[in-house]
Amino acid sequence: MTTRTAPIAHRRRGLSGLRGLSGIAIFAAAICALPMIAVVIAALGGGTETIRHLIDTVLGDYIRATLALVALVSVGAFAIGVGAAWLVTMTRFPGVRWFEIALVLPLAFPAYVLAYAYTSLLDHPGIVQTTLRNMTGWGPRDYWFPEIRSLGGAALMLTLVLYPYVYLLARAAFLQQSGTTFLAARALGKSAWRAFFQVSLPLARPAIAAGVLLAVMETIADFGTVAYFGVQTFASGIYTAWFSMVDRVAAAQLALCLLSFALLLAMLERLQRGEAKYHDPARQAQAMPPMELSGWQAASAVVACAIPVVFGAILPIVALFTMGMGSEQNLLSPRYLGFIRNSLTLAGCAALVTVAAAVAIGFFQRLRPGRLSWSAGYVARLGYAVPGGVIAVGLMVPFAAFDNALDAWMRETFDISTGLLMTGSIWLLVIAYMVRFLAAALGAYEGGQAMVHDNMDAAARSLGQTPIGTLRRVHLPILAPSLLTALLIVFVDVMKELPATLIMRPFNFDTLAVQAHRLASDERLEGAAVPSLVIVAMGLLPVILICRQVGRGK
Incomplete structure (x- = not known):
């Protein structure tokens, strides 16, 4: 009895792990699609008065x-x-x-x-x-x-x-x-x-x-x-509408124009x-x-x-x-060390999350080729074509609505204010970075995946490895150089990213890019x-x- 049930339990664990990996891949693709969907809904739901004003003035x-x-x-x-x-x-x-x-x-x-x-x-x-x-x-x-x-x-x-x-x-x-x-x-x-x-x-x-x-x-x-x-x-117009004019509808409609292009x-x-x-x-x-x-x-x-x-x-x-x-900026001062720490924290977290999502999507496409996995990979790659300002607006609108709705419900039900849980948080900014740079990580991962022959997967399965075990013991060791390249590319891209960081960063949480922009704006x-x-x-x-x-x- 024991010898028969052990392989069954092993297969069940393997299927459970595969379902979990597939769920992560689909969730990551859905997150990538969310900013585009939110921008379209916010722009179309804002009426025509704002877009007419934009056409008459700055569009x-x-x-x-x-x-x-x-x-x-x-x-x-x-x-x-x-x-x-x-x-x-x-x-x-x-x-x-x-x-x-x-x-x-x-x-x-x-x-x-x-x-x-x-x-x-x-x-x-x-x-x-x-x-x-x-x-x-x-x-x-x-x-x-x-x-x-x-x-x-x-x-x-x-x-x-x-x-x-x-x-x-x-x-x-x-x-x-x-x-x-x-x-x-x-x-x-x-x-x-x-x-x-x-x-x-x-x-x-x-x-x-x-x-x-x-x-x-x-x-x-x-x-x-x-x-x-x-x-x-359009990129500067989105930022002006969001911060200077405090007009979310105008920002969404400008973002939709840029998204379409x-x-x-x-x-x-x-x-x-x-x-x-x-x-x-x-x-x-x-x-x-x-x-x-x-x-x-x-x-x-x-x-x-x-x-x-x-x-x-x-x-x-x-x-x-x-x-x-010739400047008076001290790179070793506590203030600048804070900028460096914030930049490294954001870049490090975003690189790890983005590469993990790329591995999930890439491995999902390899194991389950079909319309669903192809759609997940295609949507994930679209983020690179979407400017950071559009992604920021597309994430801020739905998550701000969620935070406000949750806060109102908690006040009415328990007389407790939850405040803004996601809006203005580091993790929402990390999600924006993942959407923006997931295509770059996928490209590096798939370039290395070409070195992993299908026979290796078959050999691993014949030796009793589950799909997750094959990924962990066969794919990842071979793909280590490609994954390191993907981590570095995303890390540095996040260090340089400015519009999404300016719009979505937490209060009093500045990075090197934000500090450079602020000082340059002040001449x-x-x-x-x-x-x-x-x-x-x-x-x-x-x-x-x-x-x-x-x-x-x-």
């Missing part, structure tokens, strides 16, 4: 500024990313090995940190204009200088930090191309430039389009840069990725031969690759360090440089991992 400005910013960043990221990827992949010039890694470094910078650094350098009191006036004797009205605090300035900052998305994907696409088609075009009399535009570029189009769309989604989600430069986009971009990315297939029967026949550059061509390549590295990483670090040395740029440098230092961790992968890419 047109928000649309024009957002579309102009998207267009400028798209063109800039495409030009820099594709050009740099082609040069380091298909040509040889002095320093090319260093450049192929260094071109990723600007990815460590939030755009708003670059905005603070370049405002200090290029604004009227900055070192550039001050030196120009001292050398020429000009007065403030005697010359024209480009205004950094403008839509063009915001587009430049975003381009400098977002072009690595295009660069990484374009470089990978160029490395995978066979040299046969390119050499055939050259043999038919095409110049190197014409062969690039007519052969290599079309073959890499799907990867390049994916990189540009990623840059665009980050652009529409940006708040810190546009708010500091005074550019009126973001989901449209996500759908375009999905469609173009689904079509990203071509057949090259000679792919393995011949690798693409790099062209040796010399003379003015080599010098031009060095300059072209050095410009984004210098202006996107080296110069901002020098400027921030110089500003920080205390030297003080803002100190927390900005810490954020950049944290951002270098995943970038170093990416650089190592780039170095192994050949």
Whole structure:
């Protein structure tokens, strides 16, 4: 009797564990869908009076500024990313090995940190204009200088930090191309430039389009840069409506507009990725031969690759360090240690929760492939396309309603006030981070899961392992490097996230990003440089991992 019931009990425990894992995966996907559903309900339930007022006043400005910013960043990221990827992949010039890694470094910078650094350098009191006036004797009205605090300035900052998305994907696409088609075009009399535009570029189009769309989604989600430069986009409008105007309906309706645009971009990315297939029967026949550059061509390549590295990483670090040395901010003071502790607490909790949700969803899809698991994974990935401000509004509205309803019921029934249990709590902010960055964690997890063959699962089951036991004893040890990468990516993304933190943080619970934004808003740029440098230092961790992968890419 004992020998027969033991396997049955073992199977029951395994099924119970699998049901629990499936429940976690479905719950995480439902949480990811909640902000989008809440924004739609709040916006549509607010009537038409508010949206009419927005149309008559600011909506047109928000649309024009957002579309102009998207267009400028798209063109800039495409030009820099594709050009740099082609040069380091298909040509040889002095320093090319260093450049192929260094071109990723600007990815460590939030755009708003670059905005603070370049405002200090290029604004009227900055070192550039001050030196120009001292050398020429000009007065403030005697010359024209480009205004950094403008839509063009915001587009430049975003381009400098977002072009690595295009660069990484374009470089990978160029490395995978066979040299046969390119050499055939050259043999038919095409110049190197014409062969690039007519052969290599079309073959890499799907990867390049994916990189540009990623840059665009980050652009529409940006708040810190546009708010500091005074550019009126949807992201800054949501924050203004929520805090300055205290108009929840206006914030929800603006969030719905931005959500619609973001989901449209996500759908375009999905469609173009689904079509990203071509057949090259000679792919393995011949690798693409790099062209040796010399003379003015080599010098031009060095300059072209050095410009984004210098202006996107080296110069901002020098400027921030110089500003920080001249500030009165003490990084070791109790106040700053509190900012660091708050940032590390939020980032650490969010990274653990997000990666745990990614493991649950990814393993659920592996064990139970079907419509339900596919839907859970698809909804979980949509969060990356939803700006932080939209997620914040979408979570605050339903949880505030829940807290108020619970408090009213407790007062009426027990004469006890529960206050706000979820609204304004750390855990609601952690949930917002999970929704925002779950797609990144899923990507890292699934990349490592490809190394776990189905035969390993079958072998584990034949040895009596339950699904949870297989996950714990087989999958997780193999996936440890991928999970560590996912933890670091989410950790640093949370450190840089500004709009969701500003809207949802608990009272008197400030982070390094909030402190940098506050000091910069008060025009205390030297003080803002100190927390900005810490954020950049944290951002270098995943970038170093990416650089190592780039170095192994050949």
